Amino acid sequence: MTTPELTLIVAATRSMGIGFQGTMPWKGLKKEMQYFARVTTRVPTSSQTIQNAVIMGRKTWDSIPPKFRPLKNRLNIVITRSAPAHPPSSPPPADAEVRVPSVEAALRYAAEANSSSGGRVFVMGGAQIYEAALRHPSAKRVLLTSLDADFECDTVFPLDLTGDKAEGWEKKSREELQAWTGEEIEEGGQEEAGIKYEFQMWEKKY
């Protein structure tokens, strides 16, 4: 079993803020949220029978409106210290999440569930989980939605991707982002609810 590469997906303010008091600091970015849903759901063309996995921390799980939980058509893996030491060996029912005690256990579970069939593995936060994922050797890519706005935040993304350069990371072109995600991305950026933003893809160099 090969450990799958990890893609972090995040939306952040100009100063890399991602959260405030347990929720996202902004409102009304519906198309941005739909982008998140499509990108995390879409499977590479060769593996139409499998689902992608989304890995998240327990606080992020709690922040998702109950009617959207678990995120549909994706294997939802929630990291919580109160998870059983031994994760279930059978797949969860379609309407349930899997709870595991660590990022390492989440990766193992995702790998078993889908790596052989090529499903993607996304890390969707929050800050503590992004931090652990970024330290992991299989962290390969960040899909950043860079908001051209500032909101009061008490949580930041633990990697500074403001500007065009980041040590050890390479910002990919719009064409490369389109090819990887399968999205058609408008040139010149997005705007919604009075907020300009840009979809970006960063890849680790080494």
Ligand code: FOL
């Ligand atoms: N990444 C990006 N780019 N944008 C985000 O808003 C985002 N949010 C999180 C992680 N990465 C992100 C964590 N927060 C839902 C709610 C909160 C959340 C992530 C997802 C959610 O309800 N998603 C539904 C879509 C619901 C809708 O269409 O409004 C889903 O099916 O994915």
